[in-house]
Amino acid sequence: MEQGPDMHEQVEKILLQVRIDPPNILKTLLAIQESFGHVPVDAIPEIAHRVGATTAQIAGVLSYYPDLRVTVPGRHVIRVCMGESCYANGCGRVLRELQNYLRADVGETTSGGKFTLDTMSCAGNCAVSPTVLIDRDLYGRVLPSQVETMLERYR
Amino acid sequence: MVVCCRLRWRRCWNDTANMNSATRLYLFNDTSARAAGAGLLADAWADRPEVQLIRLSSRGAFFLEPMVERDGLDGRVAWFNVAPEDLPSILSGTGGTPVQAIPFLANQTRYTFANFGETEPLALDEYQARGGLVGLEEAFRLTPDAIIEELRISQLRGRGGAAFPVWNKWKVAQQTKAREKFVVANADEGDAGTYCDRLILEGDPFRLLEGMLICARAIGANRAFVYCRQEYPAAAATLRAAIQKADDAELLELNGESFPIEVVEGAGSYVCGEETALLESLEGKRGVVRARPPYPAQVGLYGRPTIVSNVLTFATIPQILSRGGAWHASLGTEQSRGTIALQLGGRVKHPGLVEVPFGLSLRQILEEFGGGMAPGSRFKAVQVGGPLGSLFPSTGLDLPICYDAFAKAGAVLGHGGIVVYDHETDMVDLARHFMAFTADESCGKCTPCRIGSVRGREILERIQAGGGTIDDLALLGDLGETMKLASLCALGGRAPYPVLTAIEHFPVEFRSKLKT
Numbered sequence A: 001m002e003q004g005p006d007m008h009e010q011v012e013k014i015l016l017q018v019r020i021d022p023p024n025i026l027k028t029l030l031a032i033q034e035s036f037g038h039v040p041v042d043a044i045p046e047i048a049h050r051v052g053a054t055t056a057q058i059a060g061v062l063s064y065y066p067d068l069r070v071t072v073p074g075r076h077v078i079r080v081c082m083g084e085s086c087y088a089n090g091c092g093r094v095l096r097e098l099q100n101y102l103r104a105d106v107g108e109t110t111s112g113g114k115f116t117l118d119t120m121s122c123a124g125n126c127a128v129s130p131t132v133l134i135d136r137d138l139y140g141r142v143l144p145s146q147v148e149t150m151l152e153r154y155r
Numbered sequence B: 001m002v003v004c005c006r007l008r009w010r011r012c013w014n015d016t017a018n019m020n021s022a023t024r025l026y027l028f029n030d031t032s033a034r035a036a037g038a039g040l041l042a043d044a045w046a047d048r049p050e051v052q053l054i055r056l057s058s059r060g061a062f063f064l065e066p067m068v069e070r071d072g073l074d075g076r077v078a079w080f081n082v083a084p085e086d087l088p089s090i091l092s093g094t095g096g097t098p099v100q101a102i103p104f105l106a107n108q109t110r111y112t113f114a115n116f117g118e119t120e121p122l123a124l125d126e127y128q129a130r131g132g133l134v135g136l137e138e139a140f141r142l143t144p145d146a147i148i149e150e151l152r153i154s155q156l157r158g159r160g161g162a163a164f165p166v167w168n169k170w171k172v173a174q175q176t177k178a179r180e181k182f183v184v185a186n187a188d189e190g191d192a193g194t195y196c197d198r199l200i201l202e203g204d205p206f207r208l209l210e211g212m213l214i215c216a217r218a219i220g221a222n223r224a225f226v227y228c229r230q231e232y233p234a235a236a237a238t239l240r241a242a243i244q245k246a247d248d249a250e251l252l253e254l255n256g257e258s259f260p261i262e263v264v265e266g267a268g269s270y271v272c273g274e275e276t277a278l279l280e281s282l283e284g285k286r287g288v289v290r291a292r293p294p295y296p297a298q299v300g301l302y303g304r305p306t307i308v309s310n311v312l313t314f315a316t317i318p319q320i321l322s323r324g325g326a327w328h329a330s331l332g333t334e335q336s337r338g339t340i341a342l343q344l345g346g347r348v349k350h351p352g353l354v355e356v357p358f359g360l361s362l363r364q365i366l367e368e369f370g371g372g373m374a375p376g377s378r379f380k381a382v383q384v385g386g387p388l389g390s391l392f393p394s395t396g397l398d399l400p401i402c403y404d405a406f407a408k409a410g411a412v413l414g415h416g417g418i419v420v421y422d423h424e425t426d427m428v429d430l431a432r433h434f435m436a437f438t439a440d441e442s443c444g445k446c447t448p449c450r451i452g453s454v455r456g457r458e459i460l461e462r463i464q465a466g467g468g469t470i471d472d473l474a475l476l477g478d479l480g481e482t483m484k485l486a487s488l489c490a491l492g493g494r495a496p497y498p499v500l501t502a503i504e505h506f507p508v509e510f511r512s513k514l515k516t
């Protein structure tokens, strides 16, 4: 979503919708991220005002949680599980294949903004590992050789 | 009574199905069964008039997934690792294996996971027909003191990692006077290699809710929360639907007042599984560990007495009330009563959920249930208890799986995760991986963990790059001891164990990378 005057209106609308009692910074930020795909840094003062906290408190929570983003991610977010069961089953090779194929490192978005490559620590799919999560689709027993076909479904 | 009706209903159902000549096929429906292909089968067969698909909670035998079952003359019959084109042989009944004859399942002692593979996760009537809600009824007959006494007799210890006696915590919360009290289920399941909480949330959610209600009745709580990790969207959705159903059935009531249970999702921080960090996070703040005492049972969420317990702990409680504390105490070993849900992962041949009484050896678990190593793999090490758990070489496998034996060996059972590493594993890289994890996840409250983990990672990176010296290994040892002794919570306190046990058992690998 674009960041401009519209953004502030949108944020204001979400803040009114998610009136959480008692005020809750994390839930508020997650609600904003749900709509925008990220938390616009420009919106911090409004959020602070609305939940009755300081901007420093908001920024503190925002930087603390790995899942909260301040930048716009790619259209699809790929997360490779780095947990121990996936590690034992070769997630390192899957990640390297993805890095090569996408020409992006962990945390980066491909040029054109299609994919963001990321890691995660366990999807609870350890018995069917290694695991790759693309948006909300979870893939198990992933082999490096399957990476290309797996990504073809995403536009 | 309920059971009878249910059976009769089943029979009619089968008659109707037979009349339509559609065969009932059971497919399992949790995240992992779907990841293995159960969803693909369901899609492929959705429009076939000759089949009627029933989606049940998973049996947890994931190496067999996607697995399909149908009713046989003497229980269910199963087909393993099924592809869509296998449908004709399933329909003709050729090549199936009776479920009772699958050793991985038949040799387990399933109590908490008894419904898995049998019921539809959101069918409250099926839950009830198989003994659900009897524990809660019992709790309503008993006084709060008597409930807690039953738990004392059961000797149940928390399943989230710290293994603290459950009754003791409840007693403290019960005796603390307050305007409001809370029950919180810890569904953060942060240890990589563990998934039993997820299975309960996705497969038997009413069991968790029943356990939480019993706790609320015992301590006099007014509200409850389930803190569910963000990585479990299907679990959160199923649980929310279960709460709605329980509410519709007027189960969410205590002392004539409504007892709301809310699912709150986390945001990817491992340390938020630690109970005090979890409470901070529930309040919407940074998930930083609080100094204890006071304990949450006295001063918890919003400063009120709060019981934080693991999902599996709550799910174990209904049967302690329905079967009695003494029944639970009769299972397992002296210090570890009841059953343990082990979750096998890594390079074992048979990854999946294994519920057995405490006391079997690691070797028995890996061989009898794990089926040995995956094809092409040779055993190198096994890690028990998640990313903070110790590594064992092949000579350490006779250890019985119970709290005391593990404590004596300087190890932990944690949440029951067991990950097997094979001959291809680079122990130096694995050790680096562990320290990097701690450095990433440290909440930053105390120096030994915050700084120590970063230093530890740097040293291991140096060794890996060929620039380490023998002094670096000594330094890692010292650093580890400091972290063990001086960290505020078990993240810093346990983080050195996998690293130091890797060095202890595989010294040659580390030495061979040192600069000469």
Ligand SMILES: Cc1cc2nc3c(=O)[nH]c(=O)nc-3n(C[C@H](O)[C@H](O)[C@H](O)COP(=O)(O)O)c2cc1C
Residues within 6 Å of the ligand: B157, B158, B159, B160, B161, B162, B163, B164, B186, B187, B188, B189, B190, B191, B270, B271, B272, B273, B274, B275, B276, B308, B309, B310, B311, B313, B314, B489, B490, B491
């Ligand atoms: C770093 C860290 C992470 C933890 N993660 C979890 C977790 O994901 N799930 C859990 O139930 N307990 C976790 N615990 C243990 C909790 O602090 C707490 O002991 C537990 O939830 C209490 O429940 P129980 O008595 O039922 O075991 C963690 C502890 C630490 C130190």
Ligand code: SF4
Residues within 6 Å of the ligand: B271, B289, B441, B442, B443, B444, B445, B446, B447, B449, B450, B487, B488, B489, B490, B491, B492, B493
């Ligand atoms: S040991 Fe680490 S995670 Fe635990 S309180 Fe200290 S800094 Fe935080």
Ligand code: FES
Residues within 6 Å of the ligand: A081, A082, A083, A084, A085, A086, A087, A121, A122, A123, A124, A125, A126, A129, A130, A131, B192, B193, B194
């Ligand atoms: S370790 Fe990757 S899904 Fe659990």
